[in-house]
Amino acid sequence: xxxxxxxxxxxxxxxxxxxxxxxxxxxxxxxxxxxxxxxxxxxxxxxxxxxxxxxxxxxxxxxxxxxxxxxxxxxxxxxxxxxxxxxxxxxxxxxxxxxxxxxxxxxxxxxxxxxxxxxxxxxxxxxxxxxxxxxxxxxxxxxxxxxxxxxxxxxxxxxxxxxxxxxxxxxxxxxxxxxxxxxxxxxxxxxxxxxxxxxxxxxxxxxxxxxxxxxxxxxxxxxxxxxxxxxxxxxxxxxxxxxxxxxxxxx
Amino acid sequence: xxxxxxxxxxxxxxxxxxxxxxxxxxxxxxxxxxxxxxxxxxxxxxxxxxxxxxxxxxxxxxxxxxxxxxxxxxxxxxxxxxxxxxxxxxxxxxxxxxxxxxxxxxxxxxxxxxxxxxxxxxxxxxxxxxxxxxxxxxxxxxxxxxxxxxxxxxxxxxxxxxxxxxxxxxxxxxxxxxxxxxxxxxxxxxxxxxxxxxxxxxxxxxxxxxxxxxxxxxxxxxxxxxxxxxxxxxxxxxxxxxxxxxxxxxxxxxxxxxxxxxxxxxxxxxxxx
Numbered sequence: 382x383x384x385x386x387x388x389x390x391x392x393x394x395x396x397x398x399x400x401x402x403x404x405x406x407x408x409x410x411x412x413x414x415x416x417x418x419x420x421x422x423x424x425x426x427x428x429x430x431x432x433x434x435x436x437x438x439x440x441x442x443x444x445x446x447x448x449x450x451x452x453x454x455x456x457x458x459x460x461x462x463x464x465x466x467x468x469x470x471x472x473x474x475x476x477x478x479x480x481x482x483x484x485x486x487x488x489x490x491x492x493x494x495x496x497x498x499x500x501x502x503x504x505x506x507x508x509x510x511x512x513x514x515x516x517x518x519x520x521x522x523x524x525x526x527x528x529x530x531x532x533x534x535x536x537x538x539x540x541x542x543x544x545x546x547x548x549x550x551x552x553x554x555x556x557x558x559x560x561x562x563x564x565x566x567x568x569x570x571x572x573x574x575x576x577x578x579x580x581x582x583x584x585x586x587x588x589x590x591x592x593x594x595x596x597x598x599x600x601x602x603x604x605x606x607x608x609x610x611x612x613x614x615x616x617x618x619x620x621x622x623x624x625x626x627x628x629x630x631x632x
Numbered sequence: 633x634x635x636x637x638x639x640x641x642x643x644x645x646x647x648x649x650x651x652x653x654x655x656x657x658x659x660x661x662x663x664x665x666x667x668x669x670x671x672x673x674x675x676x677x678x679x680x681x682x683x684x685x686x687x688x689x690x691x692x693x694x695x696x697x698x699x700x701x702x703x704x705x706x707x708x709x710x711x712x713x714x715x716x717x718x719x720x721x722x723x724x725x726x727x728x729x730x731x732x733x734x735x736x737x738x739x740x741x742x743x744x745x746x747x748x749x750x751x752x753x754x755x756x757x758x759x760x761x762x763x764x765x766x767x768x769x770x771x772x773x774x775x776x777x778x779x780x781x782x783x784x785x786x787x788x789x790x791x792x793x794x795x796x797x798x799x800x801x802x803x804x805x806x807x808x809x810x811x812x813x814x815x816x817x818x819x820x821x822x823x824x825x826x827x828x829x830x831x832x833x834x835x836x837x838x839x840x841x842x843x844x845x846x847x848x849x850x851x852x853x854x855x856x857x858x859x860x861x862x863x864x865x866x867x868x869x870x871x872x873x874x875x876x877x878x879x880x881x882x883x884x885x886x887x888x889x890x891x892x893x894x895x896x897x898x899x900x901x902x903x904x905x
Contacts, residue, residue, distance in 0.1 A: 433797050459797050470665060470790055471845040480787055484798040489780055516845040532794075 384411040385447075386456070386540045386570050387432055392441035394427055401427050402438070405595045411539065414566045416585035417574040423592040425574040426462070429542050433459060446539065455484045458533030458541045458569070460526075462548060468518030474528050475513040478504055481532035496535075503531045507561075522549035526558065534565075541565065543573040559584040636870065641757055645866055645876075648759040648823055651767040652832065653858030655819040658778055659812055660837035660858075661851050666789040668813070669834055671708055674723040675810065676817045676829040678704030678730025683751045683826070684737030693751060694763055697821060701814035704730055709807045754825035754877025756866055763822050770815045777812060785809060786847060823862065824877040832858065835884040842895050861887060 387409040394402040401424045409415060419425055430436040431443055434450030445453025458481075482496040504510045507527040512520060517528065526549060533541060543562070547555050562571060563584060574591075575581045581588070589597040636642050663672050682700025686693030708726050712719040738745050750758060778785065787795035788805050796802045813833075820829045840853035865880030872879075 435793065435796060454797055455799060457797070459794065461791075461793055466791060467665075467667075469841075471841060471847055471850055472786070472790060473845065476786070477790070480783075480790070480794070481798070483783065483787060483795070483800060487799070488784060488801070492783065 385409070386411055386413075386445070388442075388444040389428075389431070390442045390444075392428075392431060392438045392443065394424070394431060394436060395439050400593060402431070402595075403593050405441070405591075407589070407595060407597065409540065409570055409572060411570050412566075413570040413572070414584075414586040415570075415572045415589060416581040416587070417572065417589045417591050417595075418581055419574075419576065419591035421576050423576075425576070425591055426544055428591060428595075429459070429544055429572075429574060432542065433457060455536065456539040458530075458536065458538035460529050460533050460541070460543045460546060462544045466517075470517065472517055473514050474509065474517055474520070475500060475504065477517055477528055478531045478535060481535035484536050499535050500531075503535050504528075507531045507534075521551070523551060523554040523558065526550055527561070530561070538569055540570045540572065543571070545575055546573055547575065547577065644759050644761075644764060645756045646863065647764060648756050648767065649862030649866060649880075650859055651764070651771050652820050652823040653836070653855050653862055654771050655767075655774055655816040656832045657836055657840075657853075657855030657858050658774055658851050659816040660833045660854055661840070661847060662785060662789060662809060663813060663833050664837040664841065665847070666809070668810070669830065670720060671712070671723050671810065672813050672817075672833050673830045674708055674727040674730075675701055675705045675814050676826050676833075677727045678708075679814070679817055679821070680752075680826050681730040681733035681737070683748075684734030684741075687741045687745050687748075688737040692762070693747075694766065694818060694821060697751070697826075698815070698818045700730060700733075701817050702811055705810035705814040706807060709810045713803060713806070750825065751821060752825045752827050753875060754821070754823050754828060754880075756823045756862070756876045756880070757870075759822045767819050767822070770819050774812055774815060774819075777808070781805065781808075824880055828877050828881050831881045831884060832861075835881075835888050836861065839888050839891050842891060857884075857887070 385408055387407070389405055389407040392402055392405040393400060405424075405428065417425055417428065427436060431438055432445060432450060433454050434443070434445075443450050446456050447453070478500045479492055479496060482492055482500065486492060486496060501510065501513075504513055507530060509524065509527050509531060512524065512528075517525065520528065526546065541562075546562075547558060550558055562573070565571065571585075573581065573585070587597075589595055637646075663669055679697040679701035681704075682696035682698065683693040684696070685691075685700065686696030689696070704726060708723055711717060711722045711726070715722070738748070747755075747758075749755075784795075784800055784805050787798065787800050788802050788809070792802055792806075816833065817826075817829050820832055824832050836854040836858040837850065839857050840850045843853055844850050861884040862880050865883040866876055868874070868883065869876040869879035
């Protein structure tokens, strides 16, 4: 059996007494490639933040690499829904990637030659080396995404968490993005969350549905019944289309 | 006009202008890029409570201001991070409470409060030697801490969530940054006064941002612009017999608008050419 990188055991999270996550249990193994889909507000980002130790669950136990999330998270590469950052922030691509090496260097230390070499190599592998001196806001959404992936990869993580990774990417670049992610799956476990089922379901190996509760299927064949439980609305399944579900009516 | 430079008060004024520009050039860049302008205004105004306390206890008002600015920075930082109060509400309340305390203390102090106006609006021509020494020490602390924690401050300014995940002590460094803003306020009080501090914290950095996207270059440019503004404002105020603090601010503001205008024209020309 592959090593377990993350274990969630009966996790509950409440905001103002309202449950956002209920009874969520999940085990992510070292070779997993898991897509978590669910409606907006269903707790997807909350779930990632619980794994990262940014949100403390009100009940349940989180283990990351056999440790607490605060200790284990240095083995996690995290790519947030980065459409929130300040596009005009005065920083270039190379310095953004170098930030990722903080986890290895620590407070008061300067980045070493090795840190710079790793940042350069990672940018190169993402095909972004020629933009190293470019201000981060002067890149397209897809190019920014590659820079943030490079920043997550410089620590050589055991798990990559991606939150709505395709939200800021031009639709015709999405296939290219998934191929990039696909090329990483030999080296680490990958979990990506999205409300957009269509793209996710083509590439990932396992799918879980999250709407406060987690429905884990172990494979990407989901029955209409299970999808209905997640989305609380009637859903039509189309086997191999690019739009695998359709909401039929208001409810 | 150069014979005026022989006078000690003028040499002191120029030194004060330079020391103020160093502090506001470095810290102002963080104030602008991390978008903590409003909280910086709150820290500056709440320091007035310390001016009042200084008069009341008979200690140097600038030391009182330093204590209050630090306490204000810490409490605003903690209240905005740890309570559910909206950030701008919390800042507005502490801002006004600090000033109110200052008024109460001054009211309780028997007699007349000399120089009160110069703490509110600055008077670069009357900076005493003790204050100059204090400014040098505070500038030294600011330069030392920013050079030691440069990469950490960059991380928390750009992306707090990522910095937390990477193991940066994000909240403590944020509080430290607010503390450095408080020290900068103290450095600037004698030059432009509590009410006008916020202009020198933002204008040189905002102007520098138009010319570069490197934080270090931005700091050096902001120091240069701050020095030009304080020196030319000082010279103009001397020439026209105007209040020095206010003149420095107006010179800075006008320069910023002109530079925005030129930049706009340049990008128009570029787009059409």
